[in-house]
Amino acid sequence: xxxxxxxxxxxxxxxxxxxxxxxxxxxxxxxxxxxxxxxxxxxxxxxxxxxxxxxxxxxxxxxxxxxxxxxxxxxxxxxxxxxxxxxxxxxxxxxxxxxxxxxxxxxxxxx
Amino acid sequence: xxxxxxxxxxxxxxxxxxxxxxxxxxxxxxxxxxxxxxxxxxxxxxxxxxxxxxxxxxxxxxxxxxxxxxxxxxxxxxxxxxxxxxxxxxxxxxxxxxxxxxxxxxxxxxx
Amino acid sequence: xxxxxxxxxxxxxxxxxxxxxxxxxxxxxxxxxxxxxxxxxxxxxxxxxxxxxxxxxxxxxxxxxxxxxxxxxxxxxxxxxxxxxxxxxxxxxxxxxxxxxxxxxxxxxxx
Amino acid sequence: xxxxxxxxxxxxxxxxxxxxxxxxxxxxxxxxxxxxxxxxxxxxxxxxxxxxxxxxxxxxxxxxxxxxxxxxxxxxxxxxxxxxxxxxxxxxxxxxxxxxxxxxxxxxxxx
Numbered sequence: 314x315x316x317x318x319x320x321x322x323x324x325x326x327x328x329x330x331x332x333x334x335x336x337x338x339x340x341x342x343x344x345x346x347x348x349x350x351x352x353x354x355x356x357x358x359x360x361x362x363x364x365x366x367x368x369x370x371x372x373x374x375x376x377x378x379x380x381x382x383x384x385x386x387x388x389x390x391x392x393x394x395x396x397x398x399x400x401x402x403x404x405x406x407x408x409x410x411x412x413x414x415x416x417x418x419x420x421x422x423x424x
Numbered sequence: 425x426x427x428x429x430x431x432x433x434x435x436x437x438x439x440x441x442x443x444x445x446x447x448x449x450x451x452x453x454x455x456x457x458x459x460x461x462x463x464x465x466x467x468x469x470x471x472x473x474x475x476x477x478x479x480x481x482x483x484x485x486x487x488x489x490x491x492x493x494x495x496x497x498x499x500x501x502x503x504x505x506x507x508x509x510x511x512x513x514x515x516x517x518x519x520x521x522x523x524x525x526x527x528x529x530x531x532x533x534x535x
Numbered sequence: 536x537x538x539x540x541x542x543x544x545x546x547x548x549x550x551x552x553x554x555x556x557x558x559x560x561x562x563x564x565x566x567x568x569x570x571x572x573x574x575x576x577x578x579x580x581x582x583x584x585x586x587x588x589x590x591x592x593x594x595x596x597x598x599x600x601x602x603x604x605x606x607x608x609x610x611x612x613x614x615x616x617x618x619x620x621x622x623x624x625x626x627x628x629x630x631x632x633x634x635x636x637x638x639x640x641x642x643x644x645x646x
Numbered sequence: 647x648x649x650x651x652x653x654x655x656x657x658x659x660x661x662x663x664x665x666x667x668x669x670x671x672x673x674x675x676x677x678x679x680x681x682x683x684x685x686x687x688x689x690x691x692x693x694x695x696x697x698x699x700x701x702x703x704x705x706x707x708x709x710x711x712x713x714x715x716x717x718x719x720x721x722x723x724x725x726x727x728x729x730x731x732x733x734x735x736x737x738x739x740x741x742x743x744x745x746x747x748x749x750x751x752x753x754x755x756x757x
Contacts, residue, residue, distance in 0.1 A: 318433075328514070421449075543652065583681065605739065621718060
């Protein structure tokens with residue numbers, strides 16, 4: 314069974330790329346359009362919490378799962394068309410954030 | 425060297441979780457706040473293309489890499505706090521989309 | 536007949552405030568929730584242009600009218616709950632932008 | 647002194663149109679780009695509340711004023727380029743919402 318533990322980022326990049334290629338949708342996937350699509354899906358995810366007190370029942374978790382998947386799918390499309398290696402990008406960004414927010418100064422406190 | 429090919433989704437979930445835990449930032453990471461954060465970072469990614477004709481030089485690609493990493497990092501935080509397995513969620517969503525957009529009908533045509 | 540020429544900003548602020556008050560929805564309209572709502576409606580407006588080449592037929596203009604109204608309605612709610620005078624705020628911001636983007640330097644060129 | 651009470655929507659549409667025209671920026675203001683700009687400014691407004699408990703001191707109100715002005719300015723640009731009368735659009739939308747959310751059913755309860 315597929316899970317985050319046995320799935321590489323390349324595996325899901327390939328899954329998404331195959332879906333797009335089969336439909337010849339690369340022509341619509343300009344980085345500009347993809348950036349809009351990521352933002353649109355992010356807003357749909359946010360809509361789940363628009364008037365919410367923060368409580369998450371099973372029905373809401375299911376909706377989060379679907380909308381979060383949509384955001385990540387478009388992120389993978391963006392990585393695919395721009396040739397970005399996400400593992401490297403995320404590792405670099407977390408390292409940069411670690412310098413920007415040193416533990417001793419930011420423990421329990423926010424930006 | 426780290427790359428999408430040798431990195432599992434769990435690996436980057438763990439990387440991000442460790443960063444958050446070290447700073448005791450879990451208290452700020454309600455799903456509602458995280459959904460806002462994903463949308464805010466998505467807008468920063470979009471800003472790169474706001475007035476653009478779509479051309480992507482190396483400097484812009486570098487900015488896309490950073491902003492895309494930020495979006496995905498918050499998506500990983502959301503998956504971490506809600507216990508969502510992203511590989512499963514993405515696989516299900518792509519399968520649902522394959523039914524919704526059958527190749528014979530949508531080849532080269534969009535929603 | 537109502538039009539932008541014979542309608543003050545206060546008139547539409549009052550219209551929106553009356554709608555909210557009648558339903559006792561002030562309790563949901565925290566500035567935080569309203570900022571989310573503005574962003575969500577802005578994404579719905581953007582969705583009209585997601586895969587578009589930019590052509591606007593009458594049907595699309597009608598959708599823009601509806602979604603743009605939604606964005607502005609929540610902006611008016613935000614101004615109402617925070618006591619912001621929009622005319623003053625916009626006049627100040629345009630004046631600040633005029634200093635930031637002097638005509639001689641930015642004519643025909645963008646930020 | 648300018649205020650929402652003595653300023654028509656047309657007055658602020660004209661103010662914004664003059665600013666854009668002086669800089670010959672109409673060429674960048676396609677409806678697609680403006681929809682992105684509204685969403686980007688909406689995210690900057692939201693950023694004020696990203697980690698907030700909802701408390702609004704004077705410094706935050708001042709930031710809300712500025713970011714809200716930015717959102718509304720781009721909404722006015724969109725109305726200008728598409729020829730939308732905002733007073734009419736808002737009045738229609740509020741009337742439609744009044745039918746969709748009848749007082750007797752939605753008083754104190756949300757969508």
